[in-house]
Amino acid sequence: MSVTLSANEAATAPVEIQERRILGLTPEGWARILMPLLIGLLALGAWEWAVRANEVPSYILPGPIEIGRTLIRDWHTLQVSLWITLQITFAALSVAALLGLALAVLFAQSRVIEMSLFPYAVILQVTPIVAIAPLIIIWVDDVRIALLICAWIVAFFPILSNTTLGLNSADHNLQDMFRLYRASRWQVLMRLRLPTAMPFFLAGLKISGGLALIGAIVAEFVAGTGGRASGLAYRILEAGFNLQIPRMFAALVLISVTGIAIFLVMSLISHLALRHWHESAMKERK
Amino acid sequence: MDGSVMPAPVAVGQPVVTLSGVGKRYANGTLAVQGVELAIGQGDFVSLLGPSGCGKSTVLRMVAGLMAPTTGHIDMAAGGQTTGDIGFVFQEPTLMPWSNALKNVMLPLRLAGVNRGEAADRAADALASVGLAGFEKAYPRALSGGMKMRVSIARALVTRPRLLLMDEPFAALDEITRHRLNNDLLTLWQAERFTAIFVTHSVFESVYLSRRIVVMAARPGRVVEDIEVKAPYPRDEVFRTSADYAAHCREVSQALHNAMGE
Numbered sequence: 001m002s003v004t005l006s007a008n009e010a011a012t013a014p015v016e017i018q019e020r021r022i023l024g025l026t027p028e029g030w031a032r033i034l035m036p037l038l039i040g041l042l043a044l045g046a047w048e049w050a051v052r053a054n055e056v057p058s059y060i061l062p063g064p065i066e067i068g069r070t071l072i073r074d075w076h077t078l079q080v081s082l083w084i085t086l087q088i089t090f091a092a093l094s095v096a097a098l099l100g101l102a103l104a105v106l107f108a109q110s111r112v113i114e115m116s117l118f119p120y121a122v123i124l125q126v127t128p129i130v131a132i133a134p135l136i137i138i139w140v141d142d143v144r145i146a147l148l149i150c151a152w153i154v155a156f157f158p159i160l161s162n163t164t165l166g167l168n169s170a171d172h173n174l175q176d177m178f179r180l181y182r183a184s185r186w187q188v189l190m191r192l193r194l195p196t197a198m199p200f201f202l203a204g205l206k207i208s209g210g211l212a213l214i215g216a217i218v219a220e221f222v223a224g225t226g227g228r229a230s231g232l233a234y235r236i237l238e239a240g241f242n243l244q245i246p247r248m249f250a251a252l253v254l255i256s257v258t259g260i261a262i263f264l265v266m267s268l269i270s271h272l273a274l275r276h277w278h279e280s281a282m283k284e285r286k
Numbered sequence: 287m288d289g290s291v292m293p294a295p296v297a298v299g300q301p302v303v304t305l306s307g308v309g310k311r312y313a314n315g316t317l318a319v320q321g322v323e324l325a326i327g328q329g330d331f332v333s334l335l336g337p338s339g340c341g342k343s344t345v346l347r348m349v350a351g352l353m354a355p356t357t358g359h360i361d362m363a364a365g366g367q368t369t370g371d372i373g374f375v376f377q378e379p380t381l382m383p384w385s386n387a388l389k390n391v392m393l394p395l396r397l398a399g400v401n402r403g404e405a406a407d408r409a410a411d412a413l414a415s416v417g418l419a420g421f422e423k424a425y426p427r428a429l430s431g432g433m434k435m436r437v438s439i440a441r442a443l444v445t446r447p448r449l450l451l452m453d454e455p456f457a458a459l460d461e462i463t464r465h466r467l468n469n470d471l472l473t474l475w476q477a478e479r480f481t482a483i484f485v486t487h488s489v490f491e492s493v494y495l496s497r498r499i500v501v502m503a504a505r506p507g508r509v510v511e512d513i514e515v516k517a518p519y520p521r522d523e524v525f526r527t528s529a530d531y532a533a534h535c536r537e538v539s540q541a542l543h544n545a546m547g548e
Contacts (some may be wrong), residue, residue: 173380176352180374181397195384206441276425277383 093153100159108167125157154215166200166202299328306356333492341507373442388422391471432463503545
């Protein structure tokens with residue numbers, strides 16, 4: 001025995017609206033990409049013109065073309081440094097994500113643990129990293145590990161606090177339903193609380209991605225390690241000492257590009273994970 | 287609706303749930319329910335009808351075991367304590383937005399340890415029984431309010447419970463959808479032979495659906511009247527416009543009016 005769905009109810013079923021697309025993107029999608037690009041190019045053009053018209057020496061302010069040329073010429077050195085900064089950033093972000101998630105789950109299991117540990121997480125967060133980086137660099141022999149710890153401290157908190165909030169945000173009726181079916185603690189965690197926390201965790205990850213990069217750069221500045229195996233921050237310091245201002249800008253450009261790339265990657269991960277159900281990843285309707 | 291359901295008097299069996307002197311006082315001191323005596327027979331369709339604040343939802347939640355009474359006790363017939371013997375439909379569809387319709391309906395079975403394959407088959411059957419065959423892969427967001435409620439009902443029925451508890455399930459739906467779901471609910475009830483307890487504040491809905499209406503009053507929540515609706519099943523749109531229906535509605539309205547006037 002079964003009932004049949006009435007016509008007017010079924011009419012509200014999802015209908016794919018086919019939009020006009022150019023090379024896989026809607027006209028609005030293209031505008032979203034092209035407009036900021038246009039503004040950027042205009043600004044760069046104005047910069048180049050201002051530098052040339054006023055004959056500003058390159059040790060004060062190099063023009064974009066010269067920066068670009070330096071970027072290509074010094075690519076070999078810069079690329080090594082970029083790779084090192086990237087390694088530290090991603091290692092710190094991974095550790096922050098894993099530990100943040102694990103600790104949030106622990107907090108969610110016990111109110112007492114949360115009450116006793118959360119204040120220390122806050123202390124870790126509010127202490128300026130520049131202030132404690134020298135200490136960490138003294139205490140930890142391996143500079144790479146020291147840098148990793150600094151970047152981790154900065155990146156860790158958004159993931160922890162967001163995920164903790166998410167784990168405690170499960171719908172009340174759904175919680176009742178899990179109780180009705182006598183779900184175990186583990187089942188509630190895996191099937192209800194973690195999925196609920198997912199968008200919160202990903203939002204935290206998006207913030208932490210940028211912070212991990214900043215943490216790594218700041219720590220490198222403090223450490224000031226020389227030699228071949230040093231990151232982009234050291235290249236900036238070094239270029240500053242030698243008055244190689246175009247090179248300084250080139251390193252700066254690489255840092256910005258890296259930051260943007262990290263943000264885009266995190267946004268993509270978030271979109272892929274949430275596109276079926278979460279408002280934030282839904283296409284706007286109408 | 288197919289015509290295979292023959293008009294027949296509803297046979298109400300032994301009580302599946304018995305409430306004796308049940309009362310509930312909340313932690314803040316509010317007395318939500320007092321002295322409820324109620325025996326609900328096997329296979330019955332009972333509505334708890336009353337104004338908001340009369341404790342009808344509280345009674346339902348206590349029967350479900352989501353809340354313990356502060357006085358009195360609730361007895362379940364043998365088997366009533368096992369998982370999946372009670373289905374619950376909330377006022378909102380209460381679906382997991384991250385899972386599609388099929389996975390939502392599979393949940394009670396998966397929680398009970400049924401393997402994935404069998405759970406999927408049974409969930410697909412349950413979805414088909416509420417008219418949602420073909421919507422297994424749809425996420426709640428893509429479904430209308432009525433369809434979400436159908437998924438919720440399928441989930442409550444997937445364990446083949448003996449007792450189905452519903453807390454104003456159709457209150458948020460438009461009238462046309464509500465009438466359709468009322469009809470479909472009755473069809474399912476007659477086919478599956480579960481016992482239904484239906485909380486509502488609508489006189490018309492309670493008369494249309496129930497064999498028995500328990501009218502409750504507020505402050506403190508208590509049972510004031512117990513009315514039997516003698517009209518035979520299956521009931522359909524003809525019943526909705528009959529003089530019999532109108533008379534029952536008048537009687538129940540009067541009872542509700544008395545309950546609120548006290």
